[in-house]
Amino acid sequence: MGFRRYVGTWGRLNPTPPWYHRLMPYKNLDTKRQYQLEWMWRRRSAWILANGPCRWCGSVSNLQVSWRNPANKTVKVSGIWSRSDAKRAELLANCEVLCEKCHKRKIAIWHAVKAALNRKQDDEEAPGH
Numbered sequence: 001m002g003f004r005r006y007v008g009t010w011g012r013l014n015p016t017p018p019w020y021h022r023l024m025p026y027k028n029l030d031t032k033r034q035y036q037l038e039w040m041w042r043r044r045s046a047w048i049l050a051n052g053p054c055r056w057c058g059s060v061s062n063l064q065v066s067w068r069n070p071a072n073k074t075v076k077v078s079g080i081w082s083r084s085d086a087k088r089a090e091l092l093a094n095c096e097v098l099c100e101k102c103h104k105r106k107i108a109i110w111h112a113v114k115a116a117l118n119r120k121q122d123d124e125e126a127p128g129h
């Protein structure tokens with residue numbers, strides 16, 4: 001199945017975002033709030049469609065939005081979709097599409113690199129080295 005066709009199917013099958021269900025303590029989501037969530041979900045889907053598939057492995061499954069360089073992360077990705085057009089474009093310029101697997105791998109690599117850098121810094125700062 002082609003990527004565009006896949007995302008189209010996925011959008012139809014899963015019209016509500018995953019975080020929608022996490023909001024369920026608010027059982028009586030009013031229509032306006034529901035509308036806002038669906039509208040953010042559509043923006044997210046459109047962006048993933050335009051920027052996918054996974055930049056690392058080419059997968060079309062479980063696509064997520066990831067900060068290109070985690071060091072530059074300023075806001076949570078989930079907070080991007082409600083921003084103004086200009087702000088969203090600015091933030092998304094620093095993001096890329098990854099599948100869930102590659103995203104997890106990337107975060108693991110990022111933590112390993114950060115830990116290594118911290119160790120290196122400690123060594124350099126330690127007296128007698």
Ligand SMILES: [Zn+2]
Pocket residue numbers: 054055056057058059098099100101102103
């Ligand atoms: Zn991938």
